[in-house]
Amino acid sequence: MELTSQQNQKAVQRVLSVLNRFDLMGLEPGRPGGVPDDEYLPEASALVQVLAMNGAIDVDQLRHTWLEWLSDDLSGQPSDVLDDLVGALIKEFRIAIVE
Numbered sequence: 001m002e003l004t005s006q007q008n009q010k011a012v013q014r015v016l017s018v019l020n021r022f023d024l025m026g027l028e029p030g031r032p033g034g035v036p037d038d039e040y041l042p043e044a045s046a047l048v049q050v051l052a053m054n055g056a057i058d059v060d061q062l063r064h065t066w067l068e069w070l071s072d073d074l075s076g077q078p079s080d081v082l083d084d085l086v087g088a089l090i091k092e093f094r095i096a097i098v099e
Contacts, residue, residue, distance in 0.1 A: 001052050007097050008048060014092035015051075016044035022085050024077060025070065045071045051093040059086055 003011065019040040020029045028034025046065050050057050059082045067073045075080060 001055060001097075003048075003052050003097065008052075010012050010099055011048045011051070011093050011096035012044050012066070014096045015089055016040055018088045019044055019047075020083065022081070022088070024066070024074065024085070025072070025083075031055050046092065047089060051089065056090050057081065057086055062086055062089070 016038065019055065020037060023029065027039055029039045030037030041063065046069060047057065047062070050061050050065060054061070059079070062085065063074050
């Protein structure tokens with residue numbers, strides 16, 4: 001799927017919001033004492049590319065992207081958390097592309 005520039009920007013912001021909410025690395029983005037709220041921006045952009053290419057994302061694709069960008073395969077994360085994260089990423093991506 002080819003995204004317009006506006007769709008891509010909206011999707012990246014929505015995916016970034018999800019990543020900040022789940023905060024798998026415990027970096028507390030945007031919070032006092034935490035990292036800047038755009039800390040996960042490169043990962044959000046990479047995940048939007050996967051979502052745009054496939055229309056969805058699965059846990060294996062999430063793990064691959066996370067490993068590539070953060071050298072972490074998320075093996076320490078509970079599977080239900082990763083499933084919830086994947087669901088939230090897909091939902092927010094789909095909202096972004098129809099707005």
